[in-house]
Amino acid sequence: MASTTDDFEVPWVEKYRPNKLDDVVGNEQTLDRLKVIAEEGNMPNVIICGPPGTGKTTSVHALAHTMLGDAYANAVLELNASDSRGIEVVRNTIKMFTQKKVTLPPGQHKVIILDEADSMTASAQQALRRTMEIYSHTTRFALACNVSTKIIEPIQSRCAILRFSRLSEEEILLRLQQVCEAEQVSYSPDGLEAIIFTAEGDMRNALNNLQATHSGFGHVDQANVFKVCDQPHPGVVLEILKSCVEGDCAKASRRMKALYDTGYSSNDIIGTVFRVCKNQLEVNEGAKLEMIKEVGFTHVRVADGVNSLLQLMGMCARLCRVAQQQSTTLPS
Template sequence: MSQSDIWTEKYRPHTFEEVVGQQEIIKRVRSLVQAMNIPHLMFAGPAGTGKSTLALITVKQLFGEAWKENYLELNASDERGIDVIRQKVKDFARTRALENIPFKVIFLDEADALTKEAQQALRRTMENYTNTCRFIMSCNYSSNIIDPIQSRCVVFRFKLLEKKDVLEVIKRIAEKEKLKLTPEALETLYEASEGDCRRAINLLQATASIALDINAEMINMISSSNKPTGVRIVLDYALAGDFLNARDKLLEVMLKESISGQDLIKIMQKEIWNLPIEPEVKVRLTEKTGECEFRMTEGSDEFVQLQALLASFVLAGQGKAL
């Protein structure tokens, strides 16, 4: 296969040795792979810390050249429901693995996007195909995965990559692509990536598409184009008592920036501390924000909950008790 022009793929490590960070996990997974038999695995941790990479390395080490025939990657937040996933698993598991390894590997990314009911169904599927398939699940929080699935997996907890590790990855790529980054640019890149290695590499490539000599301003320019704007305007409308405009703007921001309510509320929560209101009121608003975020994770309608929260900002703007 020709080399990819997308750097996250071009520079994705193919062997355990190439991986930066997560050394403790690497050691343990490598020993499992060397025995040519892996149990079900669960990779829990934040985005861009190497979960997909490690899953790919695992299958490449197990199956060599034939890894593609023996590997199925599914993303739970993309597939339309558990029935689709089960059907794909069924079709994939029907044929036996070709190599001298008696199982195939299914990587189910973002498994915590599945509802509890869907996870129950998945658990039965895991049992049905346990002789012919091994699952590697990834999730942000293992607490969102039901116990019966967790207990069937060996759980690995990925930590956010350390700053030096992210910078190491960036420097390696910059050298190969003949880029020059100022020390400030490196700092800015790390800050903007929020420790997410995928985002750091994407930012680097996006900036490099403009210039090979990279400074901090260029990175800022690219990364700020990706930051949702308009949340402050939503709050300002609400504080001024104009609820209808606040609400329209809220929907507009969510749609235009393709962000979920759960992402948006994190920005709101930070923004509360920049608002021109009494500190005690900020604490009360934060409490309501937390309740709102919790309800969203429980499956409430994000927009109804956000409106209820916005209504509190109207009172806060008038200096009234909440």
């Protein structure tokens, strides 16, 4: 982990960006493959794809650093979505780099990192096809993207595809605790829990919310985290769902209206309802499945644009009916 300074200006996501593959958490299988590649040095063309904030960019850079060491400055060309990457750049910048002479240890290759490759136009990707093949003895490509299907098939077929998935709660928790210790953040366990809940497996989001709560309030607890993240409070949502389980539709609707009136969009509310229903509500399995089904139907309507309070109220009513039909058990 990076050394600490008192500099509050540096975003923690950058300050604690791992430099080595060993420090990247989660996705063990993918990282194991990257580590083998880094050790052997003979890197194939790779596509690394996965959701935001899970360590793709970090891993590609760590891989190139480990493989190339001091030669990194000369032997790596990085282009991301902020650089123009049209067909001209493929024809000029990339081609010139592949032809550049760089002294490397035997068995090593120059590396071209194309970050956020899914934003490259199809014609630029087409132009890469032959370049990748012709210069494969000197240069290898590492592409990072969110969805591999946005990379044209011929490029996919030339690359090994490595997938990153969202990080687990434990992995994020461990990292947050390390950063809290390094930064001497005062926190309570429910604060970190709340950060993990809102981050949805995105480490960048988790670290940013941790820093925002710390610099805004000085103490990281549940209430402060939800003030910063401004998402519907899962505690409130849990109360609504419990009212439904008790079959008290009036109470559930009242609480839902109060939540809606605080200004959250139906989309945010329904997202939280789903996660709370799935993870926190304690009812028997059958009832839970039926409830999630109803939440799902409501989500479809909201996503279709019917995002009125009436839909949310209707969902509460249907959840009450599901609870009545199923013999549900709430813990005392």
